[in-house]
Ligand SMILES: Nc1ncnc2c1ncn2[C@@H]1O[C@H](COP(=O)(O)OP(=O)(O)OP(=O)(O)O)[C@@H](O)[C@H]1O
C-alpha cells in the first residue's frame with residue numbers, strides 16, 4: 446500500500462464516526478417523527494372507533510368534531526385560556542419570588558429554617574383540593590384565591606431546590622471567600638446564588654407545570670365565577686350541558702399550555718446554563 | 731558542593747507558629763506542638779504521610795479555624811489580600827470566565843474590574859494564559875485550570891501563598907512544568923510560599939526548607955535545609971546535589987513513618 450493510499454484512508458470517517466452520525470440521524474428523526482406517527486395513529490383509531498361504533502357525539506365526539514368545536518368556540522375558549530394562563534403565570538412568578546426568598550432566608554438563618562421548614566412541608570403534602578374550599582371561604586377576591594391556591598402548589602419545588610442549591614456551593618470556594626473576607630451578601634451574590642442557579646431552574650420547570658395544575662384545580666373548586674372564567678370553568682360548564690366536544694377542545698388547550706410552559710422553561714434553562722453547566726454540555730459519544 | 735550561604739536567616743520574620751496544636755471533637759489530635767518560623771521569601775514545604783495534619787496547619791494559618799493550643803503570630807498587621815490560597819482542586823467558579831475568576835480577590839474587596847484589569851491580565855500573563863481570559867473553566871485542561879488558580883492566588887501580590895497539594899492531581903509532565911513555573915513566579919512577585927506535598931522530589935526541587943511531619947498524632951519530626959541556590963534550572967533535577975537532598979528527605983520521611991508503624 447502506498448503512502449498516498451494510507452493518508453487517503455485516514456481522511457475517511459472511521460467506524461465510530463459513521464456509527465455516531467447514524468445514531469444522530471436516528472435520534473433527530475425519531476424525536477419528532479415517532480411521536481407524530483403515534484399521534485396520527487391515535488387520531489385515526491379514535492375516529493374509526495367513533496364511526497364504526499356509531500357513538501353519539503354527546504358521549505364521545507370524533508377528533509374532527511373536536512377540532513371544529515375548537516375553531517367554532519375559539520373566541521370564548523381563547524378568552525378563558527388567557528384567564529387561566531394569567532393565573533398560572535402570576536402564580537409561577539409569586540412562587541419564584543416566595544420560593545427563592547424563603548430559600549435565601551433559610552440559608553441566612555438556620556433558626557428561621559428550623560422554625561419554618563416543617564410548615565412548608567406540611568403545606569406541600571396537604572392536597573390542594575382539600576385546602577382550596579377553605580381558601581375561598583376566607584379570601585374574598587376570586588383572583589386572589591386562585592392565585593393563592595396555585596402558589597401553594599407551585600412554590601415548594603422552587604423552595605426546596607433553591608435551598609439545596611444555595612447549600613451546595615463548593616466547600617473550598619466557601620473557604621476561599623472566607624479567607625478573602627467576603628461579606629454575607631458577597632458570598633450570597635457571587636457564590637451561593639450562581640451555585641443554586643441550575644437547581645433553581647430544575648425546580649422552576651416543575652413549578653411551571655404545578656402552577657397550571659394549581660390554577661385549574663382552584664378554578665374547579667371556586668366553581669361558577671362571574672365575568673372572568675378560565676378553561677377549567679368552561680370544562681365544568683360544558684360538562685353540565687353535555688357539550689362533550691367543547692370539553693375536549695378546552696382540554697387540548699390546557700395540555701398545550703402545559704407543554705408550552707415546560708418547553709419555554711427548558712429553553713430558558715438551557716440558555717442560562719449553556720456556557721458553563723455540565724447539564725448543557727453536548728457530548729458526542 | 732558549595733559552602734551553604736543562608737540568605738534566609740537574615741530575612742525578616744513574617745509569621746511564627748508557637749507549639750500550635752489542633753484537636754477535633756475532643757479526641758482526634760490532628761496536630762500537636764508545631765513550631766515554625768516563616769521568614770519573608772521562604773519556600774517551605776510541609777512533607778508527610780496522609781493524615782499528619784498538613785492541611786490542618788494551613789487552615790490554622792489562614793485563620794479558617796482556631797488552634798486548640800499554642801499561638802500563631804504575624805509580624806505586622808494582617809490585611810485581606812495578604813494571603814493567597816491554592817487548593818488541590820483548581821476550585822474555580824464554573825459560571826465565571828478565567829478573567830472573572832482571577833478578579834475575585836479584588837472583587838471581594840469592592841474593586842471594579844476596570845480598576846484592576848491590568849493586574850488581572852498581568853497575572854494571567856505570568857501563568858501564560860492571557861489568551862484564555864474569556865474562556866470558561868470547563869474549556870481548559872487540568873493544568874491550565876491550576877494555572878488560573880495560581881493566578882488568582884497571586885493577583886493581589888500577597889505576602890504569603892498557601893498551597894495544599896496543588897499539583898497532586900496532575901500528570902508528571904505537567905507537574906514538572908508547573909514546578910518550574912512556580913519558582914519563576916515566586917521570584918517575579920517576591921512572595922513567601924508554604925507548600926503542602928506528598929512528594930519528596932517536589933519538595934526538594936521547590937523549597938529551601940522542608941518540614942517533615944508524622945501522623946497520629948500529627949507533628950513535626952524534623953526540618954531539613956535545601957541550600958541549593960535559586961533559580962533552580964531543570965538540570966537541578968538530575969544533579970548529584972538533588973539526589974543527596976532527596977535521599978536525606980526520604981530517610982527523614984521513613985523515620986517519620988517508621989515511628990507510626
Ligand atoms: N474537621 C475535622 N474534624 C475531625 N477530624 C478532622 C477534621 N479535619 C481533619 N481531621 C483529622 O485530622 C487529621 C489530620 O488531617 P489533615 O487533613 O490535616 O491531614 P493531611 O496531612 O492534610 O492529610 P492528607 O495528606 O490526606 O491531605 C486526620 O486524621 C483527619 O482525619
Ligand SMILES: [Mg+2]
Nearest residue numbers: 784785786894
Ligand atoms: Mg490535606
